[in-house]
Amino acid sequence: MTPSSVRISNDRHSTRRGIIITGGSKGLGYAVAKRLARQRDALALCGRDTGRLRSAAAELRHESCAEVHTEALDVVDGDLEGFIERAANALGRVDGLVLCAGGASGGGLAESTSRDWQRTYELNVGHPARALRTCLPHLSASRGSALLISSISGWKPAPPAQYAAAKAAQLSLAASWARELGPQGVRVNALSPGSMCIPGGTWDRLRLNDPAAYETFQREFPGKELPGPDEIADVACFLLSEEAAAISGTNIPADRAQNAPTAFGY
Template sequence: MADTDVMDGVREFGRPRAEGSAVIVTGGSRGLGRATTLRLAAQGCDLAVCGRDAASLKAVAEEVRALHGRVLRTERLDVLDESALAAFVRDSAAELGRVDGLVTVAGGVHGTDLRATEPSDWDRTCRLNVTHPAIALREAAGPLAETGGSAVLVSSVSGWKPAPPAQYAAAKAAQIHLAASLARELGPRGVRVNCVSPGSMLIEGKGWARLRDEDPEGYRRFEQEFPGGRLVDPRDVAEVIAFLLSGPARAVNGANIPVDGGQNAPSAYGY
């Protein structure tokens, strides 16, 4: 989150600016999205957050206001509704008055293994992970250019360490390339674009937490894929996202940053 400054006669983007900055987060009410929302609110950002679940949106909004006293605009929507997504970004920019950062956390997969997938599974998975961040950034690019802001697209360890299901891995790999390509396109306007690729995160109620509870031995074996002996904490990923949005990261552009704890196999089921 940054203003544009001039140093030694050079127009410089990405100067530190946290308090009073405004960030838009898709999928920002649960899991990594929630951790990111809370991390940014803690450093003084106002936020606009969308998600599919009204209850979790309400909960994170109440938490942000109670703990940090920040403005939090929420909207219930599915990012597969591209027109609603575009309107959310535009309306959020207007209501917040500026946009210093965009984080696209929403993602996912449709379908299972290759033999069981339909063309619609590939299409929906691509739209979730590639089309959705592209549209969000298309709408945010103008406001970000005004502030010298930046975007962070959330990919996955599966985007660069091959693992099934193939439609998810392919979409996440495409997302990494999308960030690099858009960094080159938007860089002349002062907008940085980067990716983070989280490893397998331990989030209560999600798949790896269920594995831990239902198959403790299988979970312990999976922990051995991490040199540190534990899965990734979403709060650690949120720290990297916050850094990439910040002024000190102004020379980081078009990068894919793995935040996977050195994870080997990208799932509990091997390569």
């Protein structure tokens, strides 16, 4: 499909933006979805848990009357390209692509396997490449943007090394793709959150189960407080907006000047 073969719909879809979010059913991905839904953007979300997706969509529709399309999908092993095309068709247009699905497999170097490294690479580097390649005609037609959710681990690395390396690669991807796709009117940026206190997440569990360790970890932040996902979502939504039209090919840290990205130092 070429950019010239994609047309922006002139029906009801043309009155608001269409945004696709991978990993959009929980954590930061869901926080971004909530923020966009409040702006009356139409959303397409994928995630691995059908029940969680159903719950997220119901909450978004209830709170913001948002148009939400969902699909249960593993972005590494599933039909990611098919999801992107089905989402574009459902939305009528695609103005933004948020690549939030990510993570790591395996532990330290001695314990990790080649499969752990491959899986981590495919999740954080392969999935954004596949998604953006498929979505490119739609983003070119709308002069939209793509946002890679990276991490401060991309330049303040800590174990596991496969995660740090994959996140560092995302920063390079954003810079390279911005230059490659800019002539087609597409912006590409990376957003690197620090450690977030997400309800039920790693740091929230540490806060509840080991308050002393959590208090020590807070010292990695000059303000002694971890950011929440809603704060990071505000930055993500700005980078997707017309107000950020001059920003492309860069990495935006959102970490409250965090030092080490773990509770155990470097």
